[in-house]
Amino acid sequence: GQQLNQSPQSMFIQEGEDVSMNCTSSSIFNTWLWYKQEPGEGPVLLIALYKAGELTSNGRLTAQFGITRKDSFLNISASIPSDVGIYFCAGPGPSGTYKYIFGTGTRLKVLA
Amino acid sequence: DAGVIQSPRHEVTEMGQEVTLRCKPISGHNSLFWYRQTMMRGLELLIYFNNNVPIDDSGMPEDRFSAKMPNASFSTLKIQPSEPRDSAVYFCASSITNQPQHFGDGTRLSIL
Numbered sequence: 001g002q003q004l005n006q007s008p009q010s011m012f013i014q015e016g017e018d019v020s021m022n023c024t025s026s027s028i029f030n031t032w033l034w035y036k037q038e039p040g041e042g043p044v045l046l047i048a049l050y051k052a053g054e055l056t057s058n059g060r061l062t063a064q065f066g067i068t069r070k071d072s073f074l075n076i077s078a079s080i081p082s083d084v085g086i087y088f089c090a091g092p093g094p095s096g097t098y099k100y101i102f103g104t105g106t107r108l109k110v111l112a
Numbered sequence: 113d114a115g116v117i118q119s120p121r122h123e124v125t126e127m128g129q130e131v132t133l134r135c136k137p138i139s140g141h142n143s144l145f146w147y148r149q150t151m152m153r154g155l156e157l158l159i160y161f162n163n164n165v166p167i168d169d170s171g172m173p174e175d176r177f178s179a180k181m182p183n184a185s186f187s188t189l190k191i192q193p194s195e196p197r198d199s200a201v202y203f204c205a206s207s208i209t210n211q212p213q214h215f216g217d218g219t220r221l222s223i224l
């Protein structure tokens with residue numbers, strides 16, 4: 001079945017550093033989503049990507065839809081303590097289903 | 113706008129008791145998803161509905177788990193009888209068909 005692999009699994013960085021994480025799929029996607037989950041809350045949609053090569057920003061966050069359509073990248077510039085959380089990528093499930101497949105998440109901790 | 117509303121936020125009960133988790137999706141959304149999140153297994157899709165009809169319940173772990181969606185604005189996930197290994201955070205999410213999902217803040221369930 002479809003699988004999404006996220007890397008790294010976790011990151012400890014200093015405040016002010018840039019962050020890069022990625023997500024790879026075993027199959028081609030036509031949509032990529034990035035979510036952030038803060039402690040004690042549900043995942044919140046950050047960015048949605050709908051076209052190969054697309055580059056979309058949301059504040060200090062930038063996500064890219066890989067050209068191969070099997071990967072996506074999320075970058076955070078000048079990290080701050082409130083960036084802490086788990087970042088999930090997601091892509092649509094098999095054709096004809098209504099579900100999304102979620103990656104295993106990247107845990108980000110920012111040291112002040 | 114009101115997001116996905118889940119209740120209760122926290123539930124602590126003894127093994128063998130019946131547990132009922134509740135979800136009110138975003139108005140106008142016609143797809144609803146129940147997830148379970150644990151450290152060991154990450155975010156697991158349990159069951160999802162489209163237009164109040166269960167589409168795929170293959171993620172429901174056992175017959176002790178059941179879910180209903182009697183109308184477009186309400187869904188329940190029931191565990192009977194509950195066991196300690198059911199302890200997790202349970203999320204409900206809703207969307208318009210095939211669009212990105214919006215999550216509630218979850219129910220943290222502890223079975224003693």
